[in-house]
Structure formats: structure tokens, C-alpha cells
Amino acid sequence: MKALLIFPLLWTVIDCANILAIFHMPSYSHQVVFQPIWRELSLRGHQVTVITSHPLNDPTLKNLTEIDVSALNLDIPKKMRLMHYIEKDQPIHVKVQKVVEVNYEIAEVLLSDKRVIGVYNNSASKFDLVLVQPYMPPTLFAIAAKLKLPFVGISSFGAFFPSYYAMGNPHPPSLYSDIYLPYHGRMTFSERLRSTLFYLWHRYYWTFHALPKCDQIAKKYLGHDLPYIGDIERNMSLLLLSNPILYERRPNVPTIIDLEMLHVKPVKPLPADLKQFLDNAKQGVIYFSLGSNVLSAGLTENLRKVLMEAFSELPYQVLWKFEDDKLPGKPKNVEIRKWIPQQDVLGKVVIFWMSLVGIISMSTG
Numbered sequence: 511m512k513a514l515l516i517f518p519l520l521w522t523v524i525d526c527a528n529i530l531a532i533f534h535m536p537s538y539s540h541q542v543v544f545q546p547i548w549r550e551l552s553l554r555g556h557q558v559t560v561i562t563s564h565p566l567n568d569p570t571l572k573n574l575t576e577i578d579v580s581a582l583n584l585d586i587p588k589k590m591r592l593m594h595y596i597e598k599d600q601p602i603h604v605k606v607q608k609v610v611e612v613n614y615e616i617a618e619v620l621l622s623d624k625r626v627i628g629v630y631n632n633s634a635s636k637f638d639l640v641l642v643q644p645y646m647p648p649t650l651f652a653i654a655a656k657l658k659l660p661f662v663g664i665s666s667f668g669a670f671f672p673s674y675y676a677m678g679n680p681h682p683p684s685l686y687s688d689i690y691l692p693y694h695g696r697m698t699f700s701e702r703l704r705s706t707l708f709y710l711w712h713r714y715y716w717t718f719h720a721l722p723k724c725d726q727i728a729k730k731y732l733g734h735d736l737p738y739i740g741d742i743e744r745n746m747s748l749l750l751l752s753n754p755i756l757y758e759r760r761p762n763v764p765t766i767i768d769l770e771m772l773h774v775k776p777v778k779p780l781p782a783d784l785k786q787f788l789d790n791a792k793q794g795v796i797y798f799s800l801g802s803n804v805l806s807a808g809l810t811e812n813l814r815k816v817l818m819e820a821f822s823e824l825p826y827q828v829l830w831k832f833e834d835d836k837l838p839g840k841p842k843n844v845e846i847r848k849w850i851p852q853q854d855v856l857g858k859v860v861i862f863w864m865s866l867v868g869i870i871s872m873s874t875g
């Protein structure tokens with residue numbers, strides 16, 4: 511009798527899934543959050559196929575198939591001058607539209623790639639689950655719908671208005687502003703008003719422009735018998751958010767779950783020159799970085815001046831991720847580097863000023 515009870519339990523323990531992950535955003539800082547997910551799932555015995563621009567290329571991961579799409583999508587943001595729009599002084603709705611347009615292009619090149627077609631057009635493929643990136647226009651969610659599979663969204667940070675809306679999560683814009691906006695904590699009346707206006711515009715744009723366009727692209731490649739993309743978007747089974755330091759926590763429906771820092775790795779020793787700089791700073795160091803997408807070297811002259819003036823008045827040393835050899839007028843207490851081993855530096859600084867979409871918001875703030 512006991513054996514009969516234990517047998518089905520063992521059965522579930524060894525049950526492995528065949529997972530398709532679509533992490534197509536061509537950006538290192540997002541991919542580092544997803545990499546441990548596909549690595550770990552494959553190590554735990556699941557079969558994982560991932561569409562990514564930043565494969566791990568680790569031959570020891572036997573249960574992992576990486577479809578490297580970097581040759582297809584890595585150049586698209588540059589070609590479409592995305593950063594030109596993000597870094598410069600543009601109204602927020604212009605920036606959001608540009609981000610979405612870049613994603614139409616990415617969806618088209620991916621859906622017409624032979625290897626990706628082999629995934630979605632193969633009736634013999636036996637996936638159980640699809641993982642997707644939720645803060646992008648939902649065009650590629652349609653692959654899950656085409657394969658008639660449940661799908662889970664995993665974000666490398668928080669969620670945008672449309673994701674909360676699609677998940678049926680209450681989202682009063684007067685209480686919680688969007689991650690695109692620079693407002694945090696208790697908003698003033700005018701911030702609440704701006705947040706609400708942005709929300710209304712975003713809903714209008716998403717419903718009448720972005721979704722119909724995504725639907726058109728999805729149907730062009732995946733067939734006209736697909737459900738409407740807006741319905742597919744609302745069909746997400748679970749939404750996992752990560753890095754809560756980048757967004758405000760809020761009450762969520764049970765199908766939205768905040769995860770912690772997925773990308774954090776054990777600290778490694780610093781390069782000698784950097785270590786010396788950090789050790790010699792008596793008052794401590796402020797570390798300033800805009801991440802791998804938004805480049806400090808691409809900031810407007812004006813903004814750069816404001817930052818340098820502010821830095822020069824501080825009693826601290828400033829370590830600035832600045833992607834150029836020279837910074838004209840660089841204050842004495844500022845040290846620049848094109849690339850910085852961020853996680854290893856963080857334990858040694860007094861303040862970390864970073865931005866994910868901070869620059870997107872600066873112009874509206």
C-alpha cells in the first residue's frame with residue numbers, strides 16, 4: 511500500500527519539462543537577468559530551447575539549445591537610431607513609440623528566420639511551456655498561441671502599464687506611476703496628473719496602434735487563424751518581475767510575483783588600478799552609470815555639464831562609466847572607465863547612481 515502511495519510521488523519528482531524561452535531583446539543588461547534562468551532550468555533536467563541574442567555557449571549544458579539571433583537583431587536598435595531618441599530631449603510619448611517600433615522590426619526578422627520558423631512551424635515540436643519577455647510589444651507571444659501552449663512572462667525589471675492591464679492587476683496611475691516616468695514614492699498632485707495623462711495616452715496608443723500592428727505582424731508569419739494579439743496578451747499565465755530595486759512594489763494579483771536579484775553573482779577581485787582608486791578614496795566613492803544601453807558619452811552637452819558641475823562640488827571621488835577616452839572639462843575628483851565590473855565595485859562605493867530608463871524620464875521630469 512505504502513509503495514503504491516510513494517510511486518506517484520516519485521513520478522512527479524522526475525517529471526521534466528520541455529521549455530521554449532523567447533528572450534529576444536538585444537541588450538546585454540537584460541540578457542544577464544535571463545541567462546541564469548535558462549542555465550538553471552537546463553541543469554535541473556529540463557530540456558530548454560532559448561532564442562537569445564546573448565547565448566552562454568557553454569558546452570557542458572547538455573539539455574540546452576541556444577538559437578543565437580545576435581546576427582539578426584543586435585544591430586537593429588542602432589540602425590533605427592533608438593538611442594538617439596532615448597538620450598536626447600524628446601517628449602516621453604515619442605520615446606515610447608520609438609521603443610515599440612524597434613520591436614516591430616525585431617519581431618519581423620525573428621519570425622522570418624529559418625531556425626525560428628523551425629520552432630513555431632514544426633508540428634512535431636513537443637514543448638510544454640513558453641517563457642517570454644513581457645515589457646515588449648506582445649508580437650512574439652503569438653508563438654505560444656500558435657503552439658497552443660501556456661506562457662509565462664519573465665521581466666528583467668518591473669512591468670509597464672500594458673502588462674499590469676493585461677494581467678488584470680489594479681493599476682491606478684494616480685497612485686503608481688509607470689516605470690517610464692521619473693516619479694517615485696508619494697507623488698505630488700501635478701505628478702499624479704502627469705502619470706494619469708501618460709496612462710490614458712499609453713492605453714490609447716497600445717489599443718489602437720501598437721496591438722493592431724503586432725497582430726498584423728504575428729498573422730503575417732504565424733497564420734490568420736491566430737486569436738487577436740490583445741487576447742493572447744491577456745492569456746499570460748504568470749508574470750514574474752525581477753530586480754525590485756528598479757520599480758516600486760505594489761499590491762499585485764496572485765499571478766504577478768516579484769523575484770529578487772536573479773543576476774547577482776559571487777564577487778570577483780577587482781583589476782589593480784580600479785582597486786587602488788577605490789582604496790585611496792578617503793571619503794568614499796560614488797559610482798555613476800547609465801547601464802549598457804544608454805551611453806553617458808551620448809548625453810546632451812547640457813546634461814553632461816550639469817552632471818560634471820554637481821560632481822565637482824562633492825567631497826567624494828566619482829567613478830563614472832563613460833564610453834569615450836576623453837571627457838573635456840573632467841573634474842579632478844572624477845575617474846572615467848568605458849566598462850566597469852559593476853557587481854564587484856558595488857560593495858566598495860558609498861552611493862550608486864544608476865539609471866535603467868532614468869534618461870528616458872529625465873526629459874519629462
Ligand SMILES: *[C@@H]1O[C@H](CO)[C@@H](O)[C@H](O)[C@H]1NC(C)=O
Binds near residue numbers: 552556570572
Ligand atoms: C539533462 O537532463 C537529464 C534529464 O532530462 C538529466 O538526467 C541530466 O543530468 C541533465 N544533464 C545536464 C548536463 O544537465
Ligand SMILES: *[C@@H]1O[C@H](CO)[C@@H](O)[C@H](O)[C@H]1NC(C)=O
Binds near residue numbers: 627631
Ligand atoms: C509552415 O508549414 C506549413 C505546412 O507544414 C507550410 O505550408 C508553410 O509554408 C510553412 N511556413 C513557413 C513559414 O515555413
Ligand SMILES: *[C@@H]1O[C@H](CO)[C@@H](O)[C@H](O)[C@H]1NC(C)=O
Binds near residue numbers: 658659660661737741
Ligand atoms: C490561451 O492559452 C491556452 C493554453 O494555455 C490555449 O489553449 C488558448 O487557445 C489560449 N487562448 C488565447 C486567446 O490565446
